[in-house]
Amino acid sequence: xxxxxxxxxxxxxxxxxxxxxxxxxxxxxxxxxxxxxxxxxxxxxxxxxxxxxxxxxxxxxxxxxxxxxxxxxxxxxxxxxxxxxxxxxxxxxxxxxxxxxxxxxxxxxxxxxxxxxxxxxxxxxxxxxxxxxxxxxxxxxxxxxxxxxxxxxxxxxxxxxxxxxxxxxxxxxxxxxxxxxxxxxxxxxxxxxxxxxxxxxxxxxxxxxxxxxxxxxxxxxxxxxxxxxxxxxxxxxxxxxxxxxxxxxxxxxxxxxxxxxxxxxxxxxxxxxxxxxxxxxxxxxxxxxxxxxxxxxxxxxxxxxxxxxxxxxxxxxxxxxxxxxxxxxxxxxxxxxxxx
Amino acid sequence: xxxxxxxxxxxxxxxxxxxxxxxxxxxxxxxxxxxxxxxxxxxxxxxxxxxxxxxxxxxxxxxxxxxxxxxxxxxxxxxxxxxxxxxxxxxxxxxxxxxxxxxxxxxxxxxxxxxxxxxxxxxxxxxxxxxxxxxxxxxxxxxxxxxxxxxxxxxxxxxxxxxxxxxxxxxxxxxxxxxxxxxxxxxxxxxxxxxxxxxxxxxxxxxxxxxxxxxxxxxxxxxxxxxxxxxxxxxxxxxxxxxxxxxxxxxxxxxxxxxxxxxxxxxxxxxxxxxxxxxxxxxxxxxxxxxxxxxxxxxxxxxxxxxxxxxxxxxxxxxxxxxxxxxxxxxxxxxxxxxxxxxxx
Numbered sequence: 288x289x290x291x292x293x294x295x296x297x298x299x300x301x302x303x304x305x306x307x308x309x310x311x312x313x314x315x316x317x318x319x320x321x322x323x324x325x326x327x328x329x330x331x332x333x334x335x336x337x338x339x340x341x342x343x344x345x346x347x348x349x350x351x352x353x354x355x356x357x358x359x360x361x362x363x364x365x366x367x368x369x370x371x372x373x374x375x376x377x378x379x380x381x382x383x384x385x386x387x388x389x390x391x392x393x394x395x396x397x398x399x400x401x402x403x404x405x406x407x408x409x410x411x412x413x414x415x416x417x418x419x420x421x422x423x424x425x426x427x428x429x430x431x432x433x434x435x436x437x438x439x440x441x442x443x444x445x446x447x448x449x450x451x452x453x454x455x456x457x458x459x460x461x462x463x464x465x466x467x468x469x470x471x472x473x474x475x476x477x478x479x480x481x482x483x484x485x486x487x488x489x490x491x492x493x494x495x496x497x498x499x500x501x502x503x504x505x506x507x508x509x510x511x512x513x514x515x516x517x518x519x520x521x522x523x524x525x526x527x528x529x530x531x532x533x534x535x536x537x538x539x540x541x542x543x544x545x546x547x548x549x550x551x552x553x554x555x556x557x558x559x560x561x562x563x564x565x566x567x568x569x570x571x572x573x574x575x576x577x578x579x580x581x582x583x584x585x586x587x588x589x590x591x592x593x594x595x596x597x598x599x600x601x602x603x604x605x606x607x608x609x610x611x612x613x614x615x616x617x618x619x620x621x622x623x624x625x626x627x
Numbered sequence: 628x629x630x631x632x633x634x635x636x637x638x639x640x641x642x643x644x645x646x647x648x649x650x651x652x653x654x655x656x657x658x659x660x661x662x663x664x665x666x667x668x669x670x671x672x673x674x675x676x677x678x679x680x681x682x683x684x685x686x687x688x689x690x691x692x693x694x695x696x697x698x699x700x701x702x703x704x705x706x707x708x709x710x711x712x713x714x715x716x717x718x719x720x721x722x723x724x725x726x727x728x729x730x731x732x733x734x735x736x737x738x739x740x741x742x743x744x745x746x747x748x749x750x751x752x753x754x755x756x757x758x759x760x761x762x763x764x765x766x767x768x769x770x771x772x773x774x775x776x777x778x779x780x781x782x783x784x785x786x787x788x789x790x791x792x793x794x795x796x797x798x799x800x801x802x803x804x805x806x807x808x809x810x811x812x813x814x815x816x817x818x819x820x821x822x823x824x825x826x827x828x829x830x831x832x833x834x835x836x837x838x839x840x841x842x843x844x845x846x847x848x849x850x851x852x853x854x855x856x857x858x859x860x861x862x863x864x865x866x867x868x869x870x871x872x873x874x875x876x877x878x879x880x881x882x883x884x885x886x887x888x889x890x891x892x893x894x895x896x897x898x899x900x901x902x903x904x905x906x907x908x909x910x911x912x913x914x915x916x917x918x919x920x921x922x923x924x925x926x927x928x929x930x931x932x933x934x935x936x937x938x939x940x941x942x943x944x945x946x947x948x949x950x951x952x953x954x955x956x957x958x959x960x961x962x963x964x965x966x967x968x969x970x971x972x
Binding site: 354407411412413414416417418420421422423424425426427428429431432435436532541544548554584586587588589590591592593594596597600601604605606607610 | 694741744745746747748750751752754755756757758759761762763765766769869877880881884890891921922923924925926927929930931933934937938941945
């Protein structure tokens with residue numbers, strides 16, 4: 288069991304959650320209140336939903352040795368697009384047409400955004416970090432263009448269901464995450480797509496020579512990342528019933544990359560662990576929740592994240608293991624992860 | 628790769644940049660009355676002095692094929708440290724300024740050491756630096772701290788007359804940094820090593836160049852520039868605030884790219900980055916003069932420009948590679964097709 292890749296991330300997650308128990312004995316209690324389950328654990332799952340989704344998309348991009356910096360902006364764009372449709376005054380809560388129009392337009396926009404990134408990377412051959420940087424900058428401008436620089440407030444009830452509603456006593460967003468995760472797991476583990484992605488990640492030229500269409504695989508991965516970010520943006524805007532072009536999804540790209548890295552996916556590409564990413568995203572979300580609930584100033588969050596990123600990256604670096612850890616690798620590994 | 632390229636190719640991006648700047652300025656002058664005044668032109672420098680300083684440091688980093696995402700946060704941290712030391716600790720400005728400059732320099736040194744010794748991608752290391760610097764700035768104080776120090780006031784408000792118009796002291800600082808940058812890049816061994824690393828790090832190592840030392844120095848220099856820019860920004864805003872310069876690293880990278888520096892490293896000029904900053908300045912000025920355009924058009928315009936330049940650079944690289952391959956009568960698959968696997972992610 289210790290050999291499992293998921294062991295350390297899960298251990299960290301459990302430690303963080305246990306830490307909470309120390310400060311709040313009722314942390315693990317889950318109650319039925321008003322017909323749905325409530326409690327800190329459900330809350331972490333619910334609030335972490337957008338991050339988990341985006342991190343899933345990011346995992347596949349990073350598996351191809353790429354990166355998608357535009358996800359935060361895509362979150363803002365999708366939220367703005369959906370809000371633009373459903374924030375019009377005088378919408379009747381009985382009609383579901385605006386809901387589906389909003390969802391279709393928002394997801395459509397984010398898929399187009401992903402396709403844009405994918406085309407730049409796969410067809411023009413721009414470095415992923417630069418290609419997605421363009422949309423990272425321009426995307427927020429586009430989001431503000433859609434919202435006209437305002438924060439759009441949503442009063443349309445059906446739309447709030449997406450991010451704030453309940454199904455079978457659980458938050459609806461959890462089901463969305465589960466569905467996307469299942470889709471990603473199915474595509475990458477039950478079909479050969481996962482193998483193709485890993486192949487392109489470790490050597491695109493060799494993959495091309497063996498007959499794989501590297502370019503289309505890259506394109507597909509970025510489209511999927513855009514799709515995930517779009518759904519994340521919808522959940523986020525629906526949850527707070529507002530769309531803010533400037534601040535929605537701010538720093539999401541960094542959190543998502545962090546989640547992927549914590550989950551054991553190397554930034555060098557070639558290998559990926561979707562479940563690890565999910566745990567990584569949950570670690571980040573519980574860390575945030577913990578910092579709030581223990582009463583540490585939330586600003587510390589950034590410093591903690593910086594330290595976590597560094598430790599995880601150092602542990603992944605062969606040079607670091609050789610130079611610093613040496614024979615004590617396994618012990619130091621344990622200590623460092625415990626700190627995280 | 629760099630050596631075999633002809634001069635024409637090397638100079639083309641920067642010529643395009645200069646041409647674009649002149650065109651945009653002429654466009655502004657023809658469209659708006661009062662645009663063609665010397666003060667409007669000098670304001671480009673006054674309002675973007677900190678960006679110019681950042682761009683000089685960033686150019687060196689990008690020339691080696693790296694990237695420094697921490698610069699915006701370092702500005703915030705520097706402004707916060709300076710404001711806190713001046714207003715709350717009541718230290719003399721002569722003590723505060725060296726301490727503030729050390730903040731970014733130290734962070735840059737740490738970044739450089741981690742990147743070099745542990746061979747981790749610059750992107751992720753400086754990303755951690757971004758989190759760390761902004762987090763530390765928040766730890767000093769969540770609120771903004773206004774500065775009412777006579778020296779800072781003097782730095783902020785002194786006008787150096789040039790003809791009918793004026794510039795600020797910050798502009799002088801920025802121009803000095805640019806001169807130092809140009810000198811370092813083109814007249815020292817350090818500069819030649821920087822270009823060599825960008826051309827091919829492995830070749831640079833094999834040539835016996837001090838690659839490790841140079842890489843660490845570059846990130847230290849970028850950190851120093853970020854701190855200096857932070858001080859200039861503090862003069863400009865007369866306050867310290869953890870939210871200062873949010874996302875400025877993107878503006879800087881955009882200016883460097885628009886300035887004609889290849890993000891793969893090895894090709895580019897410090898002076899080009901300065902013009903890149905001025906182009907961003909002209910876009911903002913045009914949007915202000917237009918009056919009806921909203922601020923977010925700046926972001927969209929910057930995105931479009933960066934895109935145009937990157938595509939333009941790709942075409943140049945592909946073309947010169949095809950030419951080379953044809954010239955050598957030996958088609959090298961790896962170079963004649965756009966490489967999918969990229970150098971620094």
